[in-house]
Amino acid sequence: MQILGLAPWLVGFPLAGALILLVGGRRLDSWGHWLGVLASTASFGAGLALLLDLLAQPTADRVHVYSLGTWIEAGSFTLDAAFRIDPLSLTFVLLVTFVGTLIHIYSVAYMAHDKSRRRFFGYLNLFVASMLLLVLADSYVLLFVGWEGVGLASFLLIGFWDHKIENAVAGKKAFVMNRVGDMGLITAMMLMIWQFGSLSFDDVLSGAPGLQQGAATAIGLMLLLAACGKSAQFPLQAWLGDAMAGPTPVSALIHAATMVTAGVYLLVRSAPILEAAPTAQLVVVIVGAITLLFGAIVGCAKDDIKKALAASTMSQIGYMMLAAGLGPIGYAFAIFHLVTHGFFKAGLFLGAGSVMHAMDDSVDMRRFGGLMKALPWTAATMGLGWLAILGVPPFSGFWSKDKIIEAAFVGEGWRPWVFGLVALIGAGITAFYMSRLFFMTFAGRRRWPVKDGREVTPHESPALMLWPMIILAVGSVALGFVLQLGGGFTTWLEPVTGHVEHHEPVLAVPVIMTLTLVLVALGIWLAFRQYAMSAVPVEAPRSTVLVRAARQDLYQDPVNEGVVMLPGQVLTRTLVYADRAAVDAGFMSLATGVKKAADGLRQAQNGFVRTYAATSLGGLLVVAAIVWALAG
């Protein structure tokens, strides 16, 4: 298999790009960004070649491992540095490199006036390289290397404009919350070594069905914790909104192709472990359901266009987690939704960036309105992305999200009703807040910000920014339909996710579909009535308790600070105090005591020869007395 040798280059191209750009210095400023684009494109080309090669093989032979040699050798434990080429990893590779390349191209224009554009592209390349390493790794350890690389790159990019303190703080927040998830992954790896004595996917996943219930649940929950950190799922979701501090292409990259999808990947990749632990599976579904409602509710109240999109990402990833927790019927749809979401969410973010570009970097949707005429291309591409995320047939979101809702209705007892209804209601709320975003920005009367006594004059973005948006919009329209033709995508993933017989939901499929579409239509109509027909106030009204809570992200930060940060601070302060008061004080008093005793004894050494002589004589007399007494 000559062509498998391309696997390391998938990671190698962007990594080399990052190294050259970050080490090369200012002499690369004039053309460095094109090098970044080239590295990403080369990676996409290699991925495409691997795809064609894989498609030419029979379905059963589509899983390959390409080893670079032994990496870790310690006693009985050996680990290869190996890449795994199979339909799942290749799907991610193509998504990451394709969407990533488009975002690179977009950034060339978007960051044109930024002095450190070269550094930005270095970080982007590092981000792509880390994500590719994450999805291509054949063991949890190598995956963890990519995992941490993604965390590092997101930290660098979220805080890219770190001359503003709140951007740097947002980067730090993302980094710290990700570390919590990393602890989960590390613990899961330790448990795996304990149970399997190995960390390669083959050993762990083939051994998973034989696991004891307790161990499987523990590993499953730790993996879920890791996924929650990376994918911004409840209760580790707080970093995602603040991550909007980064430049808009970074938001697109984090939300569409890299970073937040890593958690879903981890869970789908570790599917056999979750299947061995029904409890962990149930928790995954619950986390997904909570997050999908949480994100949707927050999204309804945000006036910041990027934060509204961030909330929608959280909610959509919630759908994917829910699907991943449903078991074999959900895996393929989780990944399917991830791919279609990658396209329309990247398109929406790039569109938001284009709007910001036109509106003098304003993000307040209450200050937009009526931009349809001024930004026709942006409005068209974002409109297609909007219809796709709503799940309006035949746009791509319909094919993936509807399947997840159907899968949520499969099962016995209370579960299908609860999770199915949550997914259904989520779709309705999604329709409302995404329509709100679209109408507030493009429809209604103009409420543009006034600067120096003049209204800003929006202008359409340059072609370098428009073309990636157009390509992503085409994807948002057609990708879902094309991939589901004849069950194509599900069959393609079968070597990894396994073959699944069709299950009948508790409600008939046409009923579910009709209900979904009715709810979506209702959401659009409500948003249209409130934000397109009637005037939108420029200042946010006081509104109800729920809206105010949602504006504050349902008080996630005060809760985190109150429940985790404050007790932590109290604990550390108490420990520091105890250390000073007990341990340090004990040793200090010992030292002072010795010093005082020494001071006392020093008085005897007065420097007078006669005193010493008298002491000697006294000693002699004492010895003589003792001898005399003993001799008796």
Next chain:
Amino acid sequence: MAVTNYLILAAILFSIGATTVLLRRNAIIVFMGIELMLNATNLAFVTFARIHGDLTGQVLAFFVMVVAAAEVVVGLAIIVTIFRTRRSASVDDVNLLSR
């Protein structure tokens, strides 16, 4: 005359020597006190040799004389040197190490 009288004399001489060493400040006088103690010891050695009827005590007395002679040389040299540098023969003035 009883032989023990010599021992009593030796004890008295030793006590005078020790008291001199302890009470006087002049280095020369202190030195003389040391000599007195050494010679009191010699007297005791010789007396015991007489009492026991062997020569060990007398031999030891010779040793003490030799050591005492050497000690006088070294001791006097030290005292003279100190006097030359510090213009004082008082033992209390020699206290550099205690500061």
